[in-house]
């Protein structure tokens with residue numbers, strides 16, 4: 001199934017970057033500085049982003065019902081980037097972004113971290129669109145990741161990583177953000193099992209998931225908006241986990257939990273001194289885990 005958009009709507013991957021760039025250009029204090037990613041957007045998107053129109057439609061908490069969704073996704077990515085930087089400080093030399101979409105961590109960080117090999121794994125359709133955009137814009141090789149095309153539902157991650165030159169004997173940091181809700185539980189478990197079998201102990205995994213918890217009335221409204229947005233793009237939400245189920249899953253597939261953050265933790269870390277009211281609108285769960293020694 002294509003995940004690159006439907007009718008006049010972008011796919012969720014490209015949409016997420018458009019929103020992050022708008023946030024970077026117009027929010028009081030951006031969680032991730034994507035301002036240099038503007039050229040990666042289509043010309044017509046650049047215009048509405050630069051003018052501030054898209055910021056008001058999507059990112060400004062005072063005008064947009066989508067802003068709390070953006071906030072959860074942004075905070076998760078920021079957490080993943082903070083963990084990756086800490087790993088780089090410890091000389092971890094491989095960074096793998098799973099379900100990367102239009103993530104720009106490699107684009108922004110590769111030149112500053114020449115000793116790190118950056119991989120991006122994503123659905124073949126979305127990855128082809130991103131590569132096409134990189135070619136159109138003329139992104140130099142020095143800012144590109146190693147692209148690894150995988151459909152988590154149907155393809156082998158192990159074969160793809162092996163083919164891309166990933167070194168299973170060297171430490172890696174894996175980031176798998178804002179993607180699990182779009183996958184079946186089976187694909188999530190199979191991917192984690194394959195990851196664990198192909199990475200050395202003490203490698204790091206940061207991942208978020210949609211949590212199966214009772215929602216407040218306000219959260220139900222945000223969840224309804226999210227289902228509408230993803231439904232219009234033909235990228236339905238397919239799975240949720242309770243925090244206990246998710247910890248058991250990680251344990252079963254070979255990982256141990258280092259930190260398991262909820263929306264309050266994200267609030268304290270990334271939103272507490274904001275005055276624009278931006279905050280995650282759904283129960284957010286983000287895990288920092290480590291490959292167990294086998």
Ligand SMILES: C[S@@+](CC[C@H](N)C(=O)[O-])C[C@H]1O[C@@H](n2cnc3c(N)ncnc32)[C@H](O)[C@@H]1O
Pocket residue numbers: 003012013016017073077098099100101102103122123124126150151152153177178179182183
């Ligand atoms: C909401 S986007 C998030 C992209 C990026 N991680 C971010 O936070 O901006 C969801 C991503 O999941 C990927 N995805 C969904 N189903 C997939 C599948 N079956 N195999 C591989 N990737 C998939 C999509 O291609 C897309 O890049």
